[in-house]
Amino acid sequence: MGDVARLAGVSAQTVSRVSNGFAGVTEETRRQVLDAMRELDYRPNSAARALRRGEFRTLGVITFSLSTLGNIRTLDAIATSAAREGYAVTLLPVAVPTQDEVNGAFSRLGELAVDAVIVIMETHLLDAATVSLPPGIPVVVADSDAGDRYTVVDTDQAGGARDAVRHLLDLGHPTVWHLAGPEDSFAAQRRANAWRATLAEAGLVPPPPVRGDWSAESGYRAGLLLAERPDCTAVFAANDQMALGLLRALHERGRTVPDEVSVVGFDDIPESASFLPPLTTIHQDFAEVGRLCVEGVLAGMRRPTPEPGTTLVPTRLVSRRSTAPPPGR
Amino acid sequence: MGDVARLAGVSAQTVSRVSNGFAGVTEETRRQVLDAMRELDYRPNSAARALRRGEFRTLGVITFSLSTLGNIRTLDAIATSAAREGYAVTLLPVAVPTQDEVNGAFSRLGELAVDAVIVIMETHLLDAATVSLPPGIPVVVADSDAGDRYTVVDTDQAGGARDAVRHLLDLGHPTVWHLAGPEDSFAAQRRANAWRATLAEAGLVPPPPVRGDWSAESGYRAGLLLAERPDCTAVFAANDQMALGLLRALHERGRTVPDEVSVVGFDDIPESASFLPPLTTIHQDFAEVGRLCVEGVLAGMRRPTPEPGTTLVPTRLVSRRSTAPPPGR
DNA sequence: CCGAGGCATGTTTACGTAAACATGCCTTGT
DNA sequence: ACAAGGCATGTTTACGTAAACATGCCTCGG
Numbered sequence: 001m002g003d004v005a006r007l008a009g010v011s012a013q014t015v016s017r018v019s020n021g022f023a024g025v026t027e028e029t030r031r032q033v034l035d036a037m038r039e040l041d042y043r044p045n046s047a048a049r050a051l052r053r054g055e056f057r058t059l060g061v062i063t064f065s066l067s068t069l070g071n072i073r074t075l076d077a078i079a080t081s082a083a084r085e086g087y088a089v090t091l092l093p094v095a096v097p098t099q100d101e102v103n104g105a106f107s108r109l110g111e112l113a114v115d116a117v118i119v120i121m122e123t124h125l126l127d128a129a130t131v132s133l134p135p136g137i138p139v140v141v142a143d144s145d146a147g148d149r150y151t152v153v154d155t156d157q158a159g160g161a162r163d164a165v166r167h168l169l170d171l172g173h174p175t176v177w178h179l180a181g182p183e184d185s186f187a188a189q190r191r192a193n194a195w196r197a198t199l200a201e202a203g204l205v206p207p208p209p210v211r212g213d214w215s216a217e218s219g220y221r222a223g224l225l226l227a228e229r230p231d232c233t234a235v236f237a238a239n240d241q242m243a244l245g246l247l248r249a250l251h252e253r254g255r256t257v258p259d260e261v262s263v264v265g266f267d268d269i270p271e272s273a274s275f276l277p278p279l280t281t282i283h284q285d286f287a288e289v290g291r292l293c294v295e296g297v298l299a300g301m302r303r304p305t306p307e308p309g310t311t312l313v314p315t316r317l318v319s320r321r322s323t324a325p326p327p328g329r
Numbered sequence: 330m331g332d333v334a335r336l337a338g339v340s341a342q343t344v345s346r347v348s349n350g351f352a353g354v355t356e357e358t359r360r361q362v363l364d365a366m367r368e369l370d371y372r373p374n375s376a377a378r379a380l381r382r383g384e385f386r387t388l389g390v391i392t393f394s395l396s397t398l399g400n401i402r403t404l405d406a407i408a409t410s411a412a413r414e415g416y417a418v419t420l421l422p423v424a425v426p427t428q429d430e431v432n433g434a435f436s437r438l439g440e441l442a443v444d445a446v447i448v449i450m451e452t453h454l455l456d457a458a459t460v461s462l463p464p465g466i467p468v469v470v471a472d473s474d475a476g477d478r479y480t481v482v483d484t485d486q487a488g489g490a491r492d493a494v495r496h497l498l499d500l501g502h503p504t505v506w507h508l509a510g511p512e513d514s515f516a517a518q519r520r521a522n523a524w525r526a527t528l529a530e531a532g533l534v535p536p537p538p539v540r541g542d543w544s545a546e547s548g549y550r551a552g553l554l555l556a557e558r559p560d561c562t563a564v565f566a567a568n569d570q571m572a573l574g575l576l577r578a579l580h581e582r583g584r585t586v587p588d589e590v591s592v593v594g595f596d597d598i599p600e601s602a603s604f605l606p607p608l609t610t611i612h613q614d615f616a617e618v619g620r621l622c623v624e625g626v627l628a629g630m631r632r633p634t635p636e637p638g639t640t641l642v643p644t645r646l647v648s649r650r651s652t653a654p655p656p657g658r
Numbered sequence: 659c660c661g662a663g664g665c666a667t668g669t670t671t672a673c674g675t676a677a678a679c680a681t682g683c684c685t686t687g688t
Numbered sequence: 689a690c691a692a693g694g695c696a697t698g699t700t701t702a703c704g705t706a707a708a709c710a711t712g713c714c715t716c717g718g
Contacts, residue, residue: 001674001675010698011697011698011699012674012675012676012698013675013676013677013697013698013699014696014697016676016677017676017696019675020676024695024696025696025697026696026697029696029697044674044675045380046385046441047377047379047380047385047442047673047674048673048675048676048703049674049675049676050376050379050442050675051374051377051380051673051674051675051703051704051705052674052675052676052702052703053676053677053703056375056376056442058419058442066401066402066404066405066408072395073395075395076395076422079422080422083421083422088420088421088441088442089419089420090387090417090418090419090420091404091408091417091418092412093405093408093409112417113379113387113417113442215599215600215603216603217602217603220603245603248605270544271545271546271570273546274544274545274546276577330704330705331704339667339668340667340668340669341668341669341704341706342667342668342669342705342706342707343666343667343668345707346667346706349706353665353666353667354666354667355666355667358666358667373704373705374703374704374705376703376704377673377703377704377705378704378705378706380673380675380703380705381672381673381704381707382673382705382706382707659718660717660718661716661717662715662716662717663714663715663716663717664713664714664716665713665715666711666712666713667710667712667713668710668711668712669709669710669711670707670709670710671706671707671708672705672706672707672708673704673706674703675702675703676701676702676703677700677701677702677703678699678700678701678702679699679700680697680698680699680700681696681698681699682695682696682697682698683694683696683697684693684694684695685693685694685695686691686692686693686694687690687691687692687693688689688690688691
C-alpha cells in the first residue's frame with residue numbers, strides 16, 4: 001500500500017480510501033491511485049484488512065460430507081447469495097455424523113476466520129454437541145426443528161406433505177398410503193406426521209406406512225408390497241427417488257400409473273419430469289432456503305441478540321402425469 | 330492473548346508457543362497456559378495469525394454452481410483432504426459459465442484469503458479467461474486437459490472407456506455402440522475418442538455414435554433408436570444416468586438386458602447397483618482426485634515453480650449383471 | 659569450582675490495514 | 689474583507705500474533 005501511495009504521490013490513507021470506495025476523494029486523485037494500483041498489481045491483504053476491521057466477510061457452513069442432494073443445493077444457494085453480499089463461504093466438512101466429529105467441527109470453528117455460521121444438520125446431533133459455538137457469532141440452522149433455540153430456516157415440509165395428500169384426496173381417492181423416509185430423519189418425520197394429520201382432518205384412519213431409506217432401491221422394495229394391495233390407489237412417497245423405485249415396482253406388477261395407482265413424490269429433482277410417467281411432486285425451493293440462511297446470519301450480525309424462531313419456505317405442487325382420479329370414477 | 334498470559338503468569342510469547350504446539354515449553358507451564366485459555370475461553374484470532382504468518386491455511390475452490398455430481402464429489406473429497414491437512418476450503422461460486430463470470434471469480438480471488446486455488450472447470454473457459462490468477466499462488470485444475478499449462482488432476486477417462494469397450498469385446502460382442510455425452514464436454518469427448526480408438530485397435534469400424542446430454546431422458550430417447558437395430562448387442566453409455574434411460578427404453582421395446590443387449594455405464598453412481606438389472610459400469614475414484622488436488626497445491630506451496638503436467642486417477646470396472654456374451658454364444 | 663553451552667522463557671518489533679484525529683485550503687455569507 | 693465551516697488529504701495509532709533476538713538459570717565437563 002505504501003508503494004502505491006508513493007507512486008501516486010498521495011498518502012497510504014488515501015489509497016485505503018480509494019480501495020474501499022470511500023467518498024470524498026477527488027476524481028483525479030482516485031484515478032491516479034487506481035493507475036498506481038494497476039501499475040504495481042496491488043491487491044489488498046485480506047488478513048490485515050480482517051484484523052483491522054474485525055470481520056472476515058466470510059460465512060462458515062457446517063454440513064455432512066455433501067451427502068444429500070438437498071444439502072448440496074442449499075449450499076449452492078448459500079454460496080451464491082453470500083457472493084452477492086460480498087461474502088465468501090468456507091466449508092466445514094464433517095466426515096461422519098458422529099458426536100465426536102460434530103464437536104471437532106465446532107471447536108475448529110472457534111478459531112476459524114468466519115463471521116457467522118450456517119448449520120445444515122439434523123437437530124439431534126446439534127443438541128448433543130458438547131462444544132459450544134463461539135459466543136457472539138450468529139448461527140442459522142437449516143434442515144432442523146430447533147426453532148426454540150436457534151434461528152431456523154427450512155422448507156415447509158408439513159405444508160408440502162399436506163398439499164400432496166390433499167391433491168390425492170381431492171381427486172377422489174378413498175385414502176392415501178405413505179412411503180416414508182427413514183425414522184432418524186426429521187424431514188421424514190415431519191412429512192409422515194403431516195400425512196397422518198391431513199388424513200385425520202378428513203376423518204380417515206391412516207393405513208400403515210411403509211418405510212424406506214430415501215433410496216430408489218428401498219422404494220422398489222416397498223412398491224412390491226404396495227402393489228399387492230388392490231385397495232391401494234394413491235401413494236405419497238417421501239421423496240422422488242423412492243417414488244422412482246415405487247413406479248418401477250408398480251410397472252413390473254402390472255399396476256398402471258396413474259390409471260390404477262396415483263403417485264406423488266417430494267423434492268422435484270430434475271429427473272422426476274422424465275420418469276415414466278412424469279412424476280407429480282412437491283417442489284422445494286432450495287435457492288430460497290439458502291438465500292434466507294444468508295439473510296438471517298447477516299441480520300444477526302447487525303442485531304445483537306437475534307431471537308430464535310423458524311422461517312418456513314413454502315413448497316409448490318407440480319402436477320404431472322402420475323396422478324389421476326381413482327379407477328371407476 | 331495478553332489476558333491469558335497474565336492469568337497464567339507467563340509472557341504472551343509463551344502463550345503463542347503453547348497455542349502453536351511448540352516444543353520447548355515445560356509441561357507445567359503448558360498446563361497452566363492451557364488452563365488459563367480454557368478459563369478465559371480464548372480463541373486465537375485467525376486474521377492476526379494469517380497476517381503474521383503470511384498464510385491463511387485456506388484453499389480456494391472455483392467451480393460452477395455445484396452442478397454435476399462429479400464436481401460435488403470432488404469438492405467433497407477436497408474439503409475432507411484439506412481438513413485433514415489443517416486447511417479450510419473457501420468456495421468461489423461461478424453462477425453461470427460465461428466468460429464474464431469466470432473473470433469475475435478470478436479477480437475476486439485476487440483479494441481473497443486463500444493460499445492456493447483448485448479449479449474444477451472445463452478448459453475452454455479457463456483458456457479464455459482474461460484475468461490472470463494472482464502470481465505466485467499455486468493452482469491445480471481438475472476435470473480439464475490443460476496439462477501443458479497447469480498442474481492437472483483428472484480421472485483416467487480414456488482408460489475407463491477403453492476398459493468398458495474391451496470388457497464388451499472380450500465377452501464376444503462383434504462391436505460396441507456408444508451413447509455419447511454432449512459435444513461441449515471434454516470428459517464426453519475423451520470417452521468417445523477412447524471408444525473409437527479401442528474399436529480401431531481391434532480392427533473394427535465404429536458404428537455411428539448416438540449423442541445424449543448426460544440426462545436419463547436423453548438416454549431413453551437414444552435407447553429407443555438403438556433398440557430398433559437388431560445388430561446392436563452391446564452399448565457403452567458415457568454415464569450411468571443415460572444408461573438408466575437406455576435400460577428403460579430397451580425394456581420397453583422388449584430387448585432384454587443382458588441376454589440380448591449388454592450395457593456398460595460410466596461413473597458408478599450409488600443408484601447404479603439398484604438398476605434393473607444392476608449396471609456394469611466404470612467406477613471413478615473422486616475421493617482420490619480430490620486428495621491429489623489438495624496434495625498438488627500443497628506441494629506447489631513448497632516448491633517455487635511447479636511444472637505443468639497431468640496426473641491421471643485410474644478407474645475400475647465394476648462388473649454387475651447388465652453385461653453378458655452376445656446371443657448365440 | 660568455574661566457564662561453556664543448552665534450554666525455558668521474556669522483550670521487541672513488524673506484519674498491512676483503517677479508524678480517529680489533525681491540517682490546511684477553499685468556499686460562502688455577512 | 690474576514691471568519692466560519694466544509695472538504696480533501698495527511699499523520700498517528702492500534703488491531704493480535706509470531707519471528708527474531710535477548711536474558712537468565714541450570715547442567716555438565718575439565
